[in-house]
Amino acid sequence: MFADRRVGVWFIGARGSVATTAVAGCAAVAAGLHPPTGMITETPPFAPCGLPALPSLVFGGHDTAACPLPKRAEELTAAGVLPHGLAPAVRGELTAADAEIRPGGPLPGDTRTDEELITSFAADIRRFTERNQLARTVVINVATTEPAPRADDPRLPPSSLYAAAALRAGCPYVNFTPSTGLRTAALADAAGKCALPHAGRDGKTGQTLLRSVLAPMFVQRALSVRAWSGTNLLGGGDGAALADPAAAAAKNAGKERVLADVLGHTPEGEVHIDDVPALGDWKTAWDHIAFDGFLGSRMVLQTIWQGCDSALAAPLVLDLARLVARAHEAGLSGPLPELGFYFKDPDGGGPAALPDQYAALLAFAARLRDAR
Structure with a gap:
């Protein structure tokens, strides 16, 4: 060694x-x-x-x-x-x-x-x-x-x-x-x-990390996820680069894979990435999860992740x-x-x-x- x-x-x-x-x-x-x-x-x-x-x-x-x-x-x-x-x-x-x-x-x-x-x-x-x-x-x-x-x-x-x-x-x-x-x-x-x-x-540092923890919870509790939408606000070099739709598409592909693989289907909803130069190296990621409970009761979970990517x-x-x-x-x-x-x-x-x-x-x- x-x-x-x-x-x-x-x-x-x-x-x-x-x-x-x-x-x-x-x-x-x-x-x-x-x-x-x-x-x-x-x-x-x-x-x-x-x-x-x-x-x-x-x-x-x-x-x-x-x-x-x-x-x-x-x-x-x-x-x-x-x-x-x-x-x-x-x-x-x-x-x-x-x-x-x-x-x-x-x-x-x-x-x-x-x-x-x-x-x-x-x-x-x-x-x-x-x-x-x-x-x-x-x-x-x-x-x-x-x-x-x-x-x-x-x-x-x-x-x-x-x-x-x-x-x-x-x-x-x-x-x-x-x-x-x-x-x-x-x-x-x-x-x-x-x-x-x-x-x-x-x-996997932020939003997708949280998704890879929460998605198994819904599966294990037999709760049906109807929609999973997200927004990322970030600045710095990544924010500027991901303002390009083609670069953002490459980034979002991995986020979508996690949900599809764990849930067994791709729920409605998209991830949006917005360039906010004033945030610099900091980012905010927000997720809105719509899911069904017992007897079709409709419920929502929202998460906010704020952190420094670097x-x-x-x-x-x-x-x-x-x-x-x-x-x-x-x-x-x-x-x-x-x-x-x-x-x-x-x-x-x-x-x-x-x-x-x-x-x-x-x-x-x-x-x-x-x-x-």
Whole structure:
């Protein structure tokens, strides 16, 4: 086991809110400045699994943005995402991670072919692993959601270029976004032959997390759900990106899957996503559930979830980096449906109800514990 060996975490979207919060949070928890709230891998069932220690994680990544991580951390502090005093306390770790970030793409005017971009990105990842003498590197996509590609598009979407680069560099891959990533016919053969573990898609941090808990309750209590509608109000980069109907459709597909899989049908109602720039990194998710009780009595349940996406996502991203790295070390390959606990639309399928997913995750922890 390599609990004392250094492991790379290569973020796609490395200067975004989630990646910045993950880097700062890892440093804070490793130094004992804050407890590991929200990190499932820091709970007792995962202690004997041989996961890489938090201080052993080395961060880098690709991004098209130029704002350095220490400055980005200051912005997140001003927005209330990071606690005051944390950014200066972990400035050294933020600066070190920022030095390992390379330009992403393709940017407007970039004339490189898909093959040239994949080759360049893979070389960046390999050099990062070699330069830092890492046991392995896990590539994690936390970039802004992209629209689903058109069937006649001759180019791969950016998320798939990075996914292909991860495979070529020999790195496990995690897609924490609703973007295409490995879910394209062009990468199916490569993903199947690479003997690398991968997990995704679309991290489950708020509204869908609650749906995956409430939907089983209705089924188990034999209550008939007639309609389930939702609204999301959010700002920041995600709010702007999801103002695009095509990007919003990619995001909502996972939310709908949870209800259909658990309830056995798709209830009436839709999810609306509204961009409210003033909210910044904070979001409000509202659900309205209409259901029938005994003798046809009509009832309603309403929920409101208010939270900070970056603070909800960052501990899950750190969990996934550690779990997938350990799975790679244990010789596992292909999709990891046992990590469906973290996703709206898990690679490899599996149950959609959170209790069932948590049971599968605990079984996976036992498997890692027993691996040599």
